[in-house]
Amino acid sequence: MHPALSVIIFTVSSGAGYGLLMLLIGLHIFGFLPDMSENELLTGGIIGLGLVTFGLMSSTFHLANPKNAWRAFSRFRTSWLSREGLFAVLVYPFALLYLFGIWNSGVELNAFIQVTGFITIVLSLLTVFSTGMIYGCLKTIRQWNSALTPANYILLGLALGAMLLVALRVSFNGEVGLVASLTLVVLDIALIAKAIYYFWIRRVTGPTMNTATGFTRANVRLLDVGHTAGTFLTEEFGYIPAQGTVTLFKVLVFVLGFIVPGVIVFGMTGGDATSAMAWVALVSAFLGIGLERWLFFAEARHVVNLYHGAQNT
Amino acid sequence: MRLGLVIDLDTCVGCHGCAVACKQWNTSGTTGPLTDYRPYGRNPSGVWFNRIRHYEVGDYPNNKTINFPMSCMHCDDADCVTVCPTGASYKRKEDGIVLVDQDKCMGCNYCSWACPYGARELDREAGVMKKCTLCVDRIYDETLDEIDRKPACVITCPAHARYFGDFDDPNSEVSQLVRDRAGYKLMPEVGYNPTNTYLPPRLTRPIPTDDVRKDSLMTKVKDWTNKTITR
Ligand code: SF4
Ligand code: SF4
Numbered sequence: 358m359h360p361a362l363s364v365i366i367f368t369v370s371s372g373a374g375y376g377l378l379m380l381l382i383g384l385h386i387f388g389f390l391p392d393m394s395e396n397e398l399l400t401g402g403i404i405g406l407g408l409v410t411f412g413l414m415s416s417t418f419h420l421a422n423p424k425n426a427w428r429a430f431s432r433f434r435t436s437w438l439s440r441e442g443l444f445a446v447l448v449y450p451f452a453l454l455y456l457f458g459i460w461n462s463g464v465e466l467n468a469f470i471q472v473t474g475f476i477t478i479v480l481s482l483l484t485v486f487s488t489g490m491i492y493g494c495l496k497t498i499r500q501w502n503s504a505l506t507p508a509n510y511i512l513l514g515l516a517l518g519a520m521l522l523v524a525l526r527v528s529f530n531g532e533v534g535l536v537a538s539l540t541l542v543v544l545d546i547a548l549i550a551k552a553i554y555y556f557w558i559r560r561v562t563g564p565t566m567n568t569a570t571g572f573t574r575a576n577v578r579l580l581d582v583g584h585t586a587g588t589f590l591t592e593e594f595g596y597i598p599a600q601g602t603v604t605l606f607k608v609l610v611f612v613l614g615f616i617v618p619g620v621i622v623f624g625m626t627g628g629d630a631t632s633a634m635a636w637v638a639l640v641s642a643f644l645g646i647g648l649e650r651w652l653f654f655a656e657a658r659h660v661v662n663l664y665h666g667a668q669n670t
Numbered sequence: 671m672r673l674g675l676v677i678d679l680d681t682c683v684g685c686h687g688c689a690v691a692c693k694q695w696n697t698s699g700t701t702g703p704l705t706d707y708r709p710y711g712r713n714p715s716g717v718w719f720n721r722i723r724h725y726e727v728g729d730y731p732n733n734k735t736i737n738f739p740m741s742c743m744h745c746d747d748a749d750c751v752t753v754c755p756t757g758a759s760y761k762r763k764e765d766g767i768v769l770v771d772q773d774k775c776m777g778c779n780y781c782s783w784a785c786p787y788g789a790r791e792l793d794r795e796a797g798v799m800k801k802c803t804l805c806v807d808r809i810y811d812e813t814l815d816e817i818d819r820k821p822a823c824v825i826t827c828p829a830h831a832r833y834f835g836d837f838d839d840p841n842s843e844v845s846q847l848v849r850d851r852a853g854y855k856l857m858p859e860v861g862y863n864p865t866n867t868y869l870p871p872r873l874t875r876p877i878p879t880d881d882v883r884k885d886s887l888m889t890k891v892k893d894w895t896n897k898t899i900t901r
Pocket of ligand 2: 754755756759774776777779798799
């Protein structure tokens with residue numbers, strides 16, 4: 358698949374935003390952040406919503422006809438893209454009510470803050486799950502058609518959210534020990550899930566040029582694609598990354614996305630952290646997960662390529 | 671009713687006539703225009719509802735060229751419709767034709783990702799998704815003679831490799847052809863239940879190749895000289 362920058366930015370940025378909202382609000386409403394100030398909570402909430410908004414706006418750049426975007430909420434019952442849009446919009450009022458509650462009555466927990474916060478978490482989780490399912494439900498792309506896809510989206514969103522939370526705590530001189538340990542756990546699980554995914558997509562399965570053309574008892578080769586220059590299909594689905602790039606990027610995904618942030622955050626679990634550490638870890642994680650998202654698209658092979666000469670996907 | 675096409679891979683000569691007729695009819699039809707990009711430029715491209723590819727099946731000397739026209743299969747389980755967030759893509763209850771409402775589409779490309787057969791193409795100028803309409807603006811047009819109420823591709827095909835009809839009616843021409851000639855569907859394993867059906871090539875006597883005359887030394891020298899000179 359052609360890796361469109363707008364979609365990469367959308368999924369990484371909004372995933373990180375929802376991850377931050379989920380972890381920040383979750384830790385707060387269940388009483389794990391007793392030393393968190395009102396300012397810190399509000400800043401975190403606004404950063405989370407800001408990243409989400411930035412991501413959603415970026416996603417509209419890949420629409421060829423954005424003036425009809427408002428219609429995208431109408432097929433909630435069948436389309437994951439529609440569901441994602443609806444949940445994403447529903448998060449706003451609850452997140453804003455939660456932040457309003459804090460602004461109004463401080464960080465002390467009360468029923469209003471707990472209920473609005475909890476609903477925000479559930480809707481955020483549903484949004485990220487739906488984002489994953491947009492890709493996961495496509496039977497035409499075997500590299501996506503798996504439960505691992507939504508799992509990866511949720512875990513990587515949480516991992517980036519956790520890194521943001523660490524940076525937030527460090528900037529406000531809060532206690533980082535607990536948040537750092539939690540981040541380490543999330544990073545580890547996300548790393549394992551991603552590694553499983555990379556092994557899983559290596560096994561070639563699914564349709565071949567033979568089943569695509571129906572000639573299953575002989576070799577089939579493409580003689581001519583029938584078009585002179587490229588078509589929409591070759592532009593959208595024909596992208597093939599160089600094998601060297603794929604290998605290099607995979608190494609970078611693990612190093613920048615998981616190992617560097619993991620080692621730095623591990624150093625913070627004792628409770629000592631500098632803002633330089635937090636920033637390096639954060640930037641590294643975003644770069645690594647950004648490359649992960651590029652690979653997610655670049656490595657996906659749509660079955661229409663079988664008609665254009667690929668023997669399998 | 672379940673309207674669709676039968677395509678005979680035995681007789682298709684790969685002339686692209688159906689694709690051209692389709693383009694001609696539909697560019698001024700309900701989902702027209704079928705925009706061309708750089709039509710006179712170096713890399714001409716554009717929107718087509720119907721594309722023909724060419725394959726070699728089997729290995730020499732037991733091989734055969736197969737010309738392969740493909741357009742929307744008007745699938746029974748069309749995921750292109752279920753994934754569409756705006757409701758622009760829909761499948762008609764009355765005849766099974768899958769269409770895109772050009773006024774509702776937001777150009778997200780998602781349906782084209784869901785289509786296994788490459789039947790959907792975004793019009794980059796208009797910003798909306800386009801696809802085969804089975805000439806819905808033609809097959810029901812009562813101002814046309816009965817014989818002309820067929821998709822443009824079917825009417826134009828000089829090899830009579832294309833048939834149009836109702837697959838729900840067991841006595842229709844298409845149903846009979848599918849029965850008699852063991853018609854099959856493409857990529858059944860993805861589970862879209864396409865309506866369009868392909869007729870495999872008939873079994874024919876192999877053409878003997880062992881009596882093909884070997885080139886004499888003189889011909890070889892001549893061929894070599896000709897090749898060298900044109901370079
Ligand atoms: S061929 Fe593609 S566009 Fe046509 S109905 Fe089937 S899935 Fe949809
Ligand atoms: S491109 Fe148009 S028809 Fe296709 S899924 Fe998006 S809104 Fe629906």
